[in-house]
Amino acid sequence: MKILADENIPLVHSFFGSIGDIQQFSGRELTAREVQDADILLVRSVTRVDETLIGDAPLKFVGSTTIGLDHVDTEFLDARRIPYANAPACNSDSVVEYVISALSFLSEFDDFKLEDKSIGIVGYGNVGSRLAKVLAKLGMNVKANDPILADAGEKDLCSLEEVMQCDIISLHVPLTHDGPYPTYHLFDEPRIAALRDNQILINTCRGGVIDNQALRRKLEAQNAQKSRFRVVLDVWEHEPNVDRALLELVSIATPHIAGYSYDGKARGTDMIYQALCRTLGLPVRHKAAQFLSEPPLSKLAFTSQADSRWALNTAIQACYDVRMDSWRMKALLQRETLGSGFDALRRNYPVRREFFNVKVQLKNVDSDLFNKFRALGFKTKN
Numbered sequence: 319m320k321i322l323a324d325e326n327i328p329l330v331h332s333f334f335g336s337i338g339d340i341q342q343f344s345g346r347e348l349t350a351r352e353v354q355d356a357d358i359l360l361v362r363s364v365t366r367v368d369e370t371l372i373g374d375a376p377l378k379f380v381g382s383t384t385i386g387l388d389h390v391d392t393e394f395l396d397a398r399r400i401p402y403a404n405a406p407a408c409n410s411d412s413v414v415e416y417v418i419s420a421l422s423f424l425s426e427f428d429d430f431k432l433e434d435k436s437i438g439i440v441g442y443g444n445v446g447s448r449l450a451k452v453l454a455k456l457g458m459n460v461k462a463n464d465p466i467l468a469d470a471g472e473k474d475l476c477s478l479e480e481v482m483q484c485d486i487i488s489l490h491v492p493l494t495h496d497g498p499y500p501t502y503h504l505f506d507e508p509r510i511a512a513l514r515d516n517q518i519l520i521n522t523c524r525g526g527v528i529d530n531q532a533l534r535r536k537l538e539a540q541n542a543q544k545s546r547f548r549v550v551l552d553v554w555e556h557e558p559n560v561d562r563a564l565l566e567l568v569s570i571a572t573p574h575i576a577g578y579s580y581d582g583k584a585r586g587t588d589m590i591y592q593a594l595c596r597t598l599g600l601p602v603r604h605k606a607a608q609f610l611s612e613p614p615l616s617k618l619a620f621t622s623q624a625d626s627r628w629a630l631n632t633a634i635q636a637c638y639d640v641r642m643d644s645w646r647m648k649a650l651l652q653r654e655t656l657g658s659g660f661d662a663l664r665r666n667y668p669v670r671r672e673f674f675n676v677k678v679q680l681k682n683v684d685s686d687l688f689n690k691f692r693a694l695g696f697k698t699k700n
């Protein structure tokens with residue numbers, strides 16, 4: 319059995335080695351010729367899986383070890399009766415922790431308290447709803463917009479206009495071009511122009527959800543001294559060929575790594591392995607936990623002398639400091655090869671572990687701080 323697998327899928331040999339002969343490829347360079355005699359195709363988000371790539375290859379399964387599926391032409395696979403799977407929620411905690419790290423940094427940089435702010439979440443699926451629950455427990459005023467869930471009867475959702483009034487707006491929708499609520503350029507020129515000088519806009523879903531040129535024009539037009547309009551971008555239109563001027567202007571810029579916790583990527587591989595076993599009727603012999611090593615940081619301790627805000631920011635940034643990723647990405651501005659640099663940062667991404675790997679000891683602290691650590695996903699003890 320020939321298994322073609324993206325070279326950036328972690329643990330691919332551990333999970334799939336006993337099922338077939340694994341041949342790895344570079345995600346943006348896979349050709350139809352290589353796919354012609356493959357039985358199994360395992361991709362990440364950078365490989366467009368469609369008729370041009372697949373043709374009449376006798377594939378038994380296509381798996382994408384990602385949440386997003388906009389790179390896969392599922393109608394074509396359905397028509398060809400090729401089974402496929404993605405990995406819903408595999409890295410949603412990773413994205414949530416990315417947003418929390420960004421907010422932690424910005425709250426220090428612009429000196430505000432999260433509990434004084436409102437956040438509007440666009441897309442209330444796995445990522446959006448998890449983020450909403452954590453931030454509400456941290457004391458933020460949370461509003462969410464999701465017209466698809468609203469039509470299906472979900473209560474307590476808001477209009478996009480209401481969400482647009484929040485201090486912070488965070489985007490968590492799939493990239494779609496049709497249907498009743500397409501998300502391509504959901505944030506178009508008029509919506510971007512309507513954003514206020516003191517708002518924060520965060521995009522960790524797909525670059526095309528924001529009109530990047532319109533966003534660049536908005537940032538170029540503002541008064542850098544006076545404006546507090548902050549933008550956090552993990553995803554970009556036309557990746558890996560990012561708009562240099564936009565990259566320079568945003569507060570935090572990262573190369574599509576919000577979902578790149580090692581735990582999340584390993585979970586993605588695990589989920590696709592399980593889906594393949596179900597499809598082929600094979601026994602499930604492996605679990606991601608078997609292959610995950612000890613985290614580099616496992617314990618933190620705070621005493622009753624710790625200021626709550628400082629303690630939370632210290633723990634968040636000790637686990638994951640998004641500024642490091644942003645500095646590495648902004649350093650690309652000095653180099654000619656932005657596109658290949660973007661992919662190199664993703665390929666060589668350092669091991670980042672999720673908050674649940676860290677046990678936080680809290681001696682004689684009040685219950686509010688204890689609960690906030692728990693809400694963030696840390697293991698806690700007295």
Ligand SMILES: NC(=O)C1=CN([C@@H]2O[C@H](COP(=O)(O)OP(=O)(O)OC[C@H]3O[C@@H](n4cnc5c(N)ncnc54)[C@H](O)[C@@H]3O)[C@@H](O)[C@H]2O)C=CC1
Pocket residue numbers: 385386387406407409410413440441442443444445446463464465466467490491492493499500501504522523524552553574575576577578
């Ligand atoms: N930057 C990164 O590394 C990562 C990015 N992602 C992206 O984040 C997206 C969201 O992930 P999940 O929450 O897991 O997906 P999900 O499918 O669980 O939730 C998406 C939600 O968006 C809603 N939605 C669709 N169109 C909408 C519209 N026009 N307005 C408002 N809501 C709308 C859907 O009803 C759904 O509830 C993924 O599709 C993927 O593209 C996911 C993981 C990592």
Ligand SMILES: O=C(O)C(=O)[C@H](O)COP(=O)(O)O
Pocket residue numbers: 326361362363364383384385386387409574576577578
């Ligand atoms: O899961 C998703 O959806 C994502 O956006 C992935 O985290 C992106 O990673 P790659 O598949 O592009 O490596």
